Structures are given as structure tokens and as C-alpha cells.
Amino acid sequence: MPIGAAVPSPWSERREVSPETSRLLIERAHEELVAGNAADHRLGDVRVLVRDSWRRSLESLVAAEALPPLDLTADELEAYRQGHPLAAVIDMVRGLLLPGDASESGVAVAVGDAAGRLLWVEGDRHVRRLTGAMGFVEGANWSEDAVGTAAPGTALALDRSVQIHGAEHFNRLVQPWSCTAAPVHDPETRRLLGVIDVTGGAQAVTPQAQLLVDATARAIEGELLVARLKERALRQAQGPGHSGQGPGRTTRRPTARRPEPTRATLRVLGRDRALLEVAGDGAETVSELGARHAELLLMLAVHRQGLSADRLGELVYGEAAAESSAVTLRAEMVRLRRTLAGAAPALVPESRPYRLGVELETDAHQVLSLLDRGAHRVALAAYRGDVLPDSVAPGVEEFRDTVRTALREALMAEASIDVLLAFADTDAGSGDAELLRLCLSMLPARSPRRTGLVTRIEKLEADS
Structure with a gap:
């Protein structure tokens, strides 16, 4: 092959394979x-x-x-x-x-x-x-x-x-x-x-x-x-006092088994009372949180770098009420710490700023991760509804909009027609005329689903 020539792909020659049966x-x-x-x-x-x-x-x-x-x-x-x-x-x-x-x-x-x-x-x-x-x-x-x-x-x-x-x-x-x-x-x-x-x-x-x-x-x-043989030869050349991990390092005796790290997930999609699932060291617990505790814990999960008391108050109570609610916030944090101390000690928030010592995953973040990987159908199946739908906390409302917008934009930009149609049947997509028009444009001319879409679009336009 001439120098500089393009490397041919082994998949470029497309040969049809006849299956053993039709x-x-x-x-x-x-x-x-x-x-x-x-x-x-x-x-x-x-x-x-x-x-x-x-x-x-x-x-x-x-x-x-x-x-x-x-x-x-x-x-x-x-x-x-x-x-x-x-x-x-x-x-x-x-x-x-x-x-x-x-x-x-x-x-x-x-x-x-x-x-x-x-x-x-x-x-x-x-x-x-x-x-x-x-x-x-x-x-x-x-x-x-x-x-x-x-x-x-x-x-x-x-x-x-x-x-x-x-x-x-x-x-x-x-x-x-x-x-x-x-x-x-x-x-x-x-x-x-x-x-x-x-x-x-x-x-x-x-x-x-x-x-x-x-x-x-x-x-x-x-x-x-x-690679393994080369590593062994290098260790042998370095002598018995070396572990193969670098000069001066010696092997260590095995230590006692460490506890399995805590893995925690906060489920907030389509729920007003969030579920906290915690697994670690062979045990798993599920706890239902009250509305305010769910909002506080979600904000700490979203803002992993930590939040000052003033900022956390703004996100939960609103900017106008944050100062007057400072005492209420401290009291809620005390109650939240007490709740978590029994259900998930590793998640008890630290102070100044308020932050979590271990990572707290949320089902909303999992949807965003699936969208990033292109798993549109799986992301839609995992989207159980809006984030804490009845919450009026400003921080929750902002995150709710972020997740819903990210889902909509990703699906409309890249998803297949069957995934888009499934999204159009959800609460998040049923009233979206632009989404319905996109579905209509992607359907074959003789698709039986076109009539229903046209009817839905006309009804939305009449009601607007």
C-alpha cells in the first residue's frame, strides 16, 4: 500500500449473508x-x-x-x-x-x-x-x-x-x-x-x-x-525487594476487608415524596422522605460542590424568603441530619458549606447520562415524570426544567420515530405541537398513525 494511502475499512465490502432459513x-x-x-x-x-x-x-x-x-x-x-x-x-x-x-x-x-x-x-x-x-x-x-x-x-x-x-x-x-x-x-x-x-x-x-x-x-x-511476561522479566531484573510498582516500593501484607462503599440513589422523577435507596456492605435500605427533606437533599445532589446557607435557602424557599427562613432552614437541616443518621449515616450533610461527603446519584441524573450516551429509548423509559412535580422550590423548578428540556431536545434532534411517538404519548410530550408535527413529518405517507396526529395537532391549535 502506498505511503499516505487511506486505510481501507474491513467493513466497506458489503457481502450479503443468506441465513439458514428465511x-x-x-x-x-x-x-x-x-x-x-x-x-x-x-x-x-x-x-x-x-x-x-x-x-x-x-x-x-x-x-x-x-x-x-x-x-x-x-x-x-x-x-x-x-x-x-x-x-x-x-x-x-x-x-x-x-x-x-x-x-x-x-x-x-x-x-x-x-x-x-x-x-x-x-x-x-x-x-x-x-x-x-x-x-x-x-x-x-x-x-x-x-x-x-x-x-x-x-x-x-x-x-x-x-x-x-x-x-x-x-x-x-x-x-x-x-x-x-x-x-x-x-x-x-x-x-x-x-x-x-x-x-x-x-x-x-x-x-x-x-x-x-x-x-x-x-x-x-x-x-x-x-505484556505480562515483560512485567515479570522487569520484576526479576529489579530483584526480590521490588513489587513491580516502582523504585523503593515493597509489597504489603493484605489488610482487613474494608466496608463496601455506600451507593445511594435519590428517586425524584414523578414523585413528590422522594425515595432514598442506600446500598453498602451487603445491606440495602429504602426510605421515603418528606417534601422539604427531598428538596434539600436534591439541591445538595445537584450542587455537589456545596452550598452556603444563604444560597441553599434561596434555592428552597426563594430569594425573597431566604433571609427570614434562615432559622427554619437550620431546623430542617437538623431534622434531615437526624433522619439520615439512622437511614444513611454516610449521607449526613457537612456544614460550611452544606455538602454531601459521598456522591448521591439521582434517577434524573441517570436520565441525563443515558441521553449523553445516545440511549434515547432507555432514557425515555427511565423518565417516570417530572422532578418532584408539586414542588415550588426555585432550585427544584430550575432542575425540573433542565431535565425536561434536555430530554425533549435530545429526542427531537436524534431519536427514531418510534421513540418520538412514545414520547408524544407521555404527559411531557402530549401537548407539544412542535413534537407532534415532527412525528407527522417523519411518518410514511400511508401510515395509519397520521390521522390521529393530525387530529391532536388541530385540537392543540384550536385550544391555543
């Missing part, structure tokens, strides 16, 4: 199985690998249109993948599977851990936007137990590379896509480390695609082994 036969077999007809003769038209995976999916009570759970928040994801063994080879994955202009490769490439959680998702921007709507995003769980038959989870379940063609997916939301995946093992112990997946159209399930993904998995294992 898409229609597979879809009919899937419908019969989901309907409870496990003995239907049509299942004989489905590959054994797929049929067995469908049955495992049913045994795991996977819904036929289930969205994958988001197991890792943005902060958890960043911390977890930095320490994951596959972090050291992510550049190799990019170089082998996404050479050249990855943003126009036609496929999405994902790297997941041994539990099926996606740690990196990169590749074609358009494909990532569309697959993100069904929850194919970093931090989501794509194991068979979570979403049913799909290449990442099925490859981990069988401990071998697999290809899943469109209609073979158990989850109907995933059936427009095809994928190839291969597991990655520890090169010495053969313990599962994770999985490499390529998702796209027909080009993602060619025989060449499977060879390439398999070769990438083997190359990763080889690179991990070489």
Missing part, C-alpha cells in the same frame, strides 16, 4: 415460542444454537421487548474500565476493527466484560445513534440473562464466537441488527475476561467478519501475555 420463518418461530408453543414445528427451521439460546432466554424470564439494564453509571463506568484488563488493549481493538475513519465504518464495535456489561462502544456515528436507542451503550448489560439472544451475551454463555442474524435475536428491539462476537480469555488461566462484538447490517455477519473478530480476540490474548 427471516419470515424465523420470525414466525419466534412468535410461537414467545406465545408458549415451545413444541411448534416451526422451531425446527431455526438454528440449534439460536433455538437453545431462545429457550435459555425464556428460562431467565427475559421479555421479548426488554430494554437492557444500565448496570454502571458514568462515574462507575469510568473507574471500572480504567482498572479492567482490556483497557490496556483498547487501542489494538480500534486498530484491528476500526482502521481509517471509524465514524463512517458502517458498524459499531463494543468491548464488554465477562458479565456482558459494555465498557466501550465506538464506530460509525449513525449506527451508534440508532443502536443507542435500543440501549446498546456503554454501561448497559447485554448478557443473555438481561436481553436474551444477542452475539455478546450468547458468545459469553457458550464461550465461543457466534453470529446472530437480525430475526434470530430474542429481543424484537434488536432484530433490525446483526452481530458477531467472540470471547476474550486470560492467556494463562483461560478465565473469561470479556467479549468483543461487531454490530451492524449484513456486513457484520459475513464469514470474513467472524474470522476478523476471532483473530482480534486471539491477538488481544497474545498482547496480554507478552
